[in-house]
Amino acid sequence: MRQATVSINQDALQYNLNRVKQLAPKSKIVSMVKADAYGHGLENSLSALAQTDAFGVACLSEALEIRQLGFEQLVTLIEGVFSEDEMQIAIDQRFECMVHHQQQVEWLIQHKVAYQAKKLKVWIKLNSGMNRLGFKADEIIDVINNLKAEGFECVLAMHFANADSDDHPLNEQQKQLFLQVREACMPILCSCCNSAAILKWPELHFDYVRPGVMLYGASPFADRSVHELDLKPVMTFSAEVIAINHIQAGEKVGYGSLVTAEKEMDIAVVSIGYGDGYPRAYIAQNSVVVNQKNLNLFGRVSMDMLTIDATGHALKIGDSVELWGEQRLVDDVAKTSGTIGYELLCRLSNRPTRKIKA
Template sequence: MRQASITIHKAALQHNLQRVKQLAPKAKTICMVKANAYGLGVENAIHALDQADAFGVACLQEALEIRATGNHKPITLIEGVFSETELLTAIKEKCECIIHHRQQLDWLLHHKTAYQNAGLKVWIKLNSGMNRLGFKVPEIINVIHQLKDENFHCVLAMHFANADVPEHPMNQQQIDQLLHVKAVCEPIEVSCCNSAAIYNYPELHFDYVRPGIMLYGASPFDDRSAKDLGLQTTMTFTAGVMAINRIKAGEKVGYGSRFIAEKDISIAVVSIGYGDGYPRAYQVPVFVAINGQRFAHAGRVSMDMMTIDITGYEDQIHPGTSVELWGEHISVDEVAAANGTIGYELLCRLTERPKRIIQD
């Protein structure tokens, strides 16, 4: 059997959730499980995150995947619904909606009675300068007043563009707008903190925090590791050695023949590639780990295989030897940085081909 697996550490997920609760003890925690729970698998994640106050997803389809497991915790659709029909389904499944444009507002008002009878809050998105979704000031104030006049339970929501860079001037501009809208619309619940903001802006935790990447044991910061943040690794991504080849000086390895051996070396072929979600386009040397020892890539990653230089360790590595791609010894953030991207992307790119294994 091809050895490519993702071991999900349930206890680490639970530890990371408790870390959120330590940092934001007065706020409710909406655990983001969108994009298949950042690659872990939504069913795996929600079982581990049973102490969450609610779950957050991008769309109704993701919410329905949660409901299909029999889980009845509150769910927030952070992009709202995409049609009036979706709104009716969201009401039936007791999913709370963000609204960020007028059409969604009209649908909500048209189905006011059903939405309110379901006991659902409505989240109103402030566009404070990120310019993706939301109502700008002063339009959002009018929307909130309109909804409050109709007896909706409202939550003011905002998303930081640069929460991971506390000195960025955009942060204060966004905060000023949020606090202005909050003051004008009091009383109102508020949510604005993602993982980075949970760390950097404790004074802005308000009523709900929305952790994502920190739950999955990766860092939202370029200059602070997950370990530095008190987080534990939730995923160990491994594959197996398929074959070992001796390569003479001057011989080439892999597509494009870019890797040329400078001396006689030993190459291990590993059963993993971009077809599994492992990145191909590394910009600086990338390493894997075998028994805690780091080994460098040798040649391009292909769809189903990669090659690594194991020279000097031939007596310790054999077909079937387990290779850690990221996990305890190699962080996903390190692999991401070497590929010019972020840990979020690598986790979300994981395909269904690697087997998921749950470890308590």
């Protein structure tokens, strides 16, 4: 059987959740599990995150899957509902809704008796400069005051555009705008910290924090590894050596014949490719780990296979190859491909076998 495996370490996931609790001990935690728990598999991630206060998802279908799996924690729909019909379903299932435009507010008010009967909070999104979703500062105060007058318990929410950057001027602008709105709307619950902000700005933890990628052992920062942040990689993506070829100087390898051997070489073929979710293109030299050694890719990644320079390493068929995991961090693989660890984790295909390490 072709050996391409995604192994999920539940202990590492629990460790990272506890790390969030240490960083934000006075805040409730909304663990983000959208996009199939960042590619880690929803069911097994939920069980490892069972001690969270709530789960966060992008849409109703993701929230319903949580209920179908038997988990009863509160769920926050971070993009809210997409139609009035979804509002009643959200209420029935105890999903708290984000509102970021006036039509959502109207749907909420139309269902306020049922919503409030379930003691659900309404999250109101401030557009503080990211310009995706939310009310601008000159309108959100009226929205919040109107919802309070209707008897809703409100959470003021915001999302940082550049929390991973130390010196971006928009960070301070967003902070100050959020604090101004918060002051104008007191008393009100607040939430503005994603993974990067949790790690950087403890003074902004407020009532709820919303960890995402840090739970899964990837770094939200380009210049700080998960080890520096005291986090543990949760996913190990691995495959096996399926062939070893000895080639002569001048011979070429792979599609496009892009690489040429400058000397005699051993080329190991690995049972993984972009059909499994491994990145095809790389800007900088990429590598994998075999027998605790970093070995460079040699040639273009194809749909089902990639090739590595095994010269001088005496590899054999069946040797395990770590594409990313504890030794080769997903963030480092992402950098060589001009992307971020989030994308690699989320875009894995269903081809690799899933295994759980409790």
